[in-house]
Amino acid sequence: VKRIAVLTSGGDAPGMNAVIRAVVRKGIHHGFEVFGVQRGYEGVIQGDFHLMTDHSVGGIIQHGGTVLKTARSEAFKTEEGFAAALQQLKAHYIDYLVVIGGDGSMAGAAKLTEAGIATIVVPGTIDNDMAGTEYTIGFDTALNTVLEAVNKIRDTAASHERVAIVEVMGRSAGHIALMAGLACGAEAILLPEEPLDIGTVCERLIKSHSRGKLYSIILVAEGVAKGFDIAGEISAKTKFETHVTVLGYIQRGGNPTATDNIIASRMGAAAVDNILQDNVNQLIAWQQGQIVALPYDAAVKTKHGIDLSIYELAGILAR
Numbered sequence: 001v002k003r004i005a006v007l008t009s010g011g012d013a014p015g016m017n018a019v020i021r022a023v024v025r026k027g028i029h030h031g032f033e034v035f036g037v038q039r040g041y042e043g044v045i046q047g048d049f050h051l052m053t054d055h056s057v058g059g060i061i062q063h064g065g066t067v068l069k070t071a072r073s074e075a076f077k078t079e080e081g082f083a084a085a086l087q088q089l090k091a092h093y094i095d096y097l098v099v100i101g102g103d104g105s106m107a108g109a110a111k112l113t114e115a116g117i118a119t120i121v122v123p124g125t126i127d128n129d130m131a132g133t134e135y136t137i138g139f140d141t142a143l144n145t146v147l148e149a150v151n152k153i154r155d156t157a158a159s160h161e162r163v164a165i166v167e168v169m170g171r172s173a174g175h176i177a178l179m180a181g182l183a184c185g186a187e188a189i190l191l192p193e194e195p196l197d198i199g200t201v202c203e204r205l206i207k208s209h210s211r212g213k214l215y216s217i218i219l220v221a222e223g224v225a226k227g228f229d230i231a232g233e234i235s236a237k238t239k240f241e242t243h244v245t246v247l248g249y250i251q252r253g254g255n256p257t258a259t260d261n262i263i264a265s266r267m268g269a270a271a272v273d274n275i276l277q278d279n280v281n282q283l284i285a286w287q288q289g290q291i292v293a294l295p296y297d298a299a300v301k302t303k304h305g306i307d308l309s310i311y312e313l314a315g316i317l318a319r
């Protein structure tokens with residue numbers, strides 16, 4: 001019987017559990033033995049493999065986080081740690097390793113491939129900042145969390161006539177800020193991909209204020225600036241009262257949305273389908289509404305930047 005091991009790595013994201021469930025159950029369906037690895041590459045090094053059953057992934061699809069735990073393993077990046085990981089994979093007779101994570105996790109999987117281990121990567125990170133794929137599992141849930149939070153903050157901003165500055169996650173990319181900004185009708189969206197011009201933002205605030213708009217929502221991507229610094233500059237330039245909310249880990253947790261669980265289930269199943277065809281060393285990617293498999297070297301060359309036309313649209317609609 002061939003063996004699949006599955007792990008989650010990097011930051012946790014809602015929907016990861018649905019991927020684990022799909023890999024385990026579809027794997028068993030096709031006659032594989034499926035092992036779960038605890039705490040990402042750290043667990044590989046430590047030989048923390050557990051045989052999974054249909055039952056062991058029951059009742060997890062509705063939860064955020066990852067039941068396999070996740071880690072950022074510094075040891076895996078060292079020569080000794082990597083050698084230990086290889087040795088453990090061989091000792092446990094693992095034929096295929098499914099890695100659920102972001103760019104860093106894919107780099108780790110690609111290194112394992114070079115060392116002769118067949119791997120498949122499923123994209124999981126709330127930031128949607130991964131090369132090769134237009135969608136990463138967890139993004140939709142994070143967007144909905146931001147939207148819900150902004151709707152609540154808006155009530156207070158409107159009542160007190162304040163400029164509400166909301167700092168959102170996204171690491172060095174602005175995907176969350178941009179799409180949440182469009183969804184919540186933010187007056188301004190500050191992104192690392194676009195030159196920051198606080199003067200223009202202030203002019204826009206003053207103009208809309210003079211037309212009778214008494215409060216505003218500004219989304220700031222963590223990759224461009226700190227919300228508090230932006231608030232300081234805006235209140236110095238406009239004399240408007242500002243209020244800052246840093247959403248932080250609120251955005252990482254929570255029950256996955258239908259979209260995330262559907263894509264997660266389909267991508268987890270696609271990982272097993274590719275294994276069945278021995279089409280390994282591939283990123284399971286979302287491209288133009290389809291789930292495809294892309295070799296790692298092609299994936300890393302396909303940068304996934306923000307859609308500037310959406311940025312322009314958000315600007316036009318925020319009047």
Ligand code: ATP
Binds near residue numbers: 076127
């Ligand atoms: P997220 O986008 O959620 O942060 P990520 O997968 O990009 O997810 P990282 O912390 O960058 O998160 O990577 C996860 C783990 O993958 C690292 O802790 C490390 O063990 C491994 N890894 C990252 N980069 C490399 C690399 N260049 N070579 C080998 N292993 C790597």
